[in-house]
Amino acid sequence: QYLRTLPSEVSEKYTSFSSDYFCADEYNANLCADLILRGEKRASCSMEYWYSHESEVLPIVGHLQVVTNWDGEPICIIEITSVSSCRFNEVTEEFAASEGEGDKSLEWWRNAHWKFFSRECENLGIEPSEDMLLVLEHFKVVYQ
Numbered sequence: 772q773y774l775r776t777l778p779s780e781v782s783e784k785y786t787s788f789s790s791d792y793f794c795a796d797e798y799n800a801n802l803c804a805d806l807i808l809r810g811e812k813r814a815s816c817s818m819e820y821w822y823s824h825e826s827e828v829l830p831i832v833g834h835l836q837v838v839t840n841w842d843g844e845p846i847c848i849i850e851i852t853s854v855s856s857c858r859f860n861e862v863t864e865e866f867a868a869s870e871g872e873g874d875k876s877l878e879w880w881r882n883a884h885w886k887f888f889s890r891e892c893e894n895l896g897i898e899p900s901e902d903m904l905l906v907l908e909h910f911k912v913v914y915q
Contacts, residue, residue, distance in 0.1 A: 773835075773848050773914040790837035790845070795887075797841040803872070804838050804846040807912060812871030818888055819856060819904035820897065830854050830908050848914035853907075859888070860901040869909065 774782040793803035793815060806812035821827040834851045859881075867880035885899070892899040 776914075785833065785835055787831055787834040788836070789834070790839060792839045792841055792843075800841040804840045806871045807838055807849060808847050808915065810912065812869075813911065814866060814869035814871075814907065814909045816862075816866075816870070816884070816905045816907045818891060819906050820895065822906060825895075830906065835913070836910075847912050849910040850913045851908050851910050853909040855907050856904055857907060858902045859884070859905055862905070862907075866907060 774785065792800040793807070793812075794800045803812055817827075822829045830851050832851055832854060836849050836851070838846045838849055840846055862877070862880065862884075864877045867877040868875040870880060873879035873883060888903065889899045892903075
């Protein structure tokens with residue numbers, strides 16, 4: 772529906788689409804959807820391991836994602852505006868704030884994400900490390 776509201780020369784540039792929620796549990800999926808809708812969450816990250824070892828497709832600039840809540844109900848559409856990578860221990864205060872979670876501090880980000888990535892690593896049978904590579908995405912809401 773969103774693409775139909777755009778001029779054809781604009782809508783034709785979009786070739787990558789998905790629909791999903793953020794995080795791995797109901798509370799955080801719904802919270803993240805709300806933070807995105809309010810403009811507080813403008814970034815996300817994931818372990819690079821998913822892309823290099825688990826056949827996940829790397830995010831690309833221009834990708835459109837229908838953000839859903841835990842129940843799969845659409846909340847908004849975001850467009851990825853940048854993709855980069857860095858080590859866990861190199862994440863900046865600016866990036867942590869753009870994730871929009873907790874008190875938006877780097878300390879809060881590191882504590883919360885260390886717990887999250889440690890659980891992922893345990894499930895994958897690998898060791899978490901301070902220098903594990905992350906894929907960082909920035910995005911903007913393009914449709915509500």
